[in-house]
Amino acid sequence: MSYETLKVERHGPVGWLIFNRPEQLNAMNARMREELADAWVELDRDPAVRVIVHTGEGRAFQTGVDVEEIATDGIGMERYRRSLEEWDLHFTSWHQGVWKPVVTAVNGICAGGAFHWVADADVVIAASDAEFFDPHVSVGQVVAIEAIGLMRKMPVEAVMRMALVGRHERMSAQRAYELGMISEVVDPPERLREAAQELAEKIARNSPAAMAATKRALWGALETGLTEACRNGARELVSMWGHPDQVEGPAAFAERREPRWALDAPDGASSGGGGR
Template sequence: MTTGEHPVTGPWETLDVTVDGPVATVELNRPDRLNALSPLMQQELHQVWLAYDADPQLRVAVVTGAGDRAFCSGADVSTVADTSRNRTSDYDRENNFTPVQAGIRKPTICAVNGVCAGAGLHFVSDCDFAIAADSATFLDPHVNVGQVSALEPIGLSRTVPLGHLMRMVLVGKGERITAERAEAIGLVTEVVPAADLRKRAAELAAMVAEGSPEAIAISRQAVLESLSLPHHEALRRGFVLLRAHADHHPDAQEGPRAFAERRPPRWQV
């Protein structure tokens, strides 16, 4: 792995970002605070996503946590209770630390290595898909510390059945979901032994990186845009995106040509 060769690698105070070929690994790095989200971490994450999106050599990012105890224990409670902070009700200003919030076009994978609580669920919701170590657990304790749980469950409502989601929100810290149950209800797509988590995330990232970067970006756009459109309108919009790529982007011709010639494709970057 390499560091210091890309803007995405920092240096950062709250993150450890490494690059291995086309894959960036973004590690939440406050293990003494169970990788809790601080205002500085949120700012640094926003900068990382923008740098990742702007680097044509990077094709996929993995998000995980430092240590073996926690992926992310949520927002740093000491900062949540700080009324002196200049907070607003502007969603776009206050929430830009996840890939979706930052508006990036590239894929991301969440690798949950331990406790994932509260605001940590943003990454499970906002990455393209998530995997988990068999030791991972998930909970939403917002209501137990007098906070409203809104953004994380709204994001997760697209993948998790409503009853399971509402139970998680309302029972709060009393509802600790195991990795196996998280897979069963759609929080994560795969559970692996803790010792194999990073290896498996790297394998999945490598597979994603093999695809056409532009085809992946437009595929993500088509799916994500469809969530806010009526079904038929979403299909019509998806077809417009599909045809524009097929008719005008060189990757649409390079892919079939490489397949016929039995060679790796040379994607435009």
Template sequence: MPPRKTIDCTTENGVAWVTLNRPDVLNAFDLDMLRELHACWRALRDDDEVRVVVLTGAGDEAFCTGLDRAAVADPEARKEFGERRGATPLHANDPVDLLPPKSGAQLWKPVIAAVNGMACGGAFYLLGEVEFIIAAEHATFFDPHTTYGMAAVFEPMLMLQRMPLGEVMRMSLMGAHERLSARRAHEIGLVQEVVPAGELREAALRAATVIASQPPLAVQATVRAIWYAQELGHRQALDVGRTLVQLGTDQESLAEGQRAFASGRRARWRLR
């Protein structure tokens, strides 16, 4: 991949590590990051060597703190972020649409978030579309929109897929006055594992390596099926599922699984 100014991306053994790399502004995103991240998602989607993605932030203070307000103060950036209409009010033009891996780039490979500090505001565009979240013990989650006079809209809509209604309401309405700890985020199901900061990369790599070891078509069809079940009505999802079973099952993968089973090899498991 070509060099980028705001993100890093490296790939090894089927796992791509995408790092938001603006630690001086707590990994807040500007227009460059939006464009570079979108291009990265599309490149990873089309790279058959990549089976799993781990998303994290540079440094240990923040995963991502949303929109870089200082960067938006630039006249050109303000113009682009402010132009939310096309020919009519029905044609929205929001640069933040470039940020999410799924709705923005149609990336159906598993994405694991390794949250290494603060995650707030626009960070939920990312966290709302990952498969699961592993957090360092010092990670915190909050949405400051209302404190600064802005409606919290898309962020809580995304978080409703991962958090109970009352928790989303409280986080959205308390604004910058309260933060969810990693422990509390784990209790309510937002986070799936909490580890010491020094073990975050190891924990993310352990999960990513297991997923990358399995047939990619089956994995990607599983990801798509679960998101369909989240987004569609129950009966609609079951109907779509019949097609996904056919699309996500090939003879090569089945033969590989049968060979592993017949050889007596069993996956080494760990209790979580």
């Protein structure tokens, strides 16, 4: 498939999804929003792709919705009313029910709506010069979905502070690392893609089926109370019993070789639905 606003590439077992509107600081216009839905599905369905890395071209990772389009196309935010009111979004891996591991590599400015892809990724790393801030309330917009996702994954006060201080303050990659919003700061920043590829290749060495079930268990746990999450998690756990990877894994370990994983996940890598 070809894309106007994204680059989609493969490097070994790693699929790359790259925002490609560097002139607009990778702001999301209506076209990008549609292309993201397709790109996640394309990579999720490609059996050669085991892990997806997500980053941006240029000096920004992403800066939210394209405000120029909103201001000039005569439709504005109304274009998105139905999708929000009906909770029918398709632009992140979580929205699209992607059960392959997703690594977000924040390459620069990460502002406002960009937090959707930080919140909805499994693993997040950043270049040492990345900066995080949420200017929504400084232009009269509400902060909701992105911050709601982040709040489940990191200390809440930091999320609230970013939401309420708006554009008048930025968080460094180092502080994001301390808070556990990201797990690795890459310095020098030029090494970011290399570091992301290395990390993705480590993840790609693990059982695809076991990782998909693990993702379902952990993301599902954000939906319920603890005991119910454990009950649901137990179902994911047992679903893998008898799967060929559970024979191959220990055998490869004993024989000191890389395992050859089955490519068909027990329930299919993309059971769809995400949190929806």
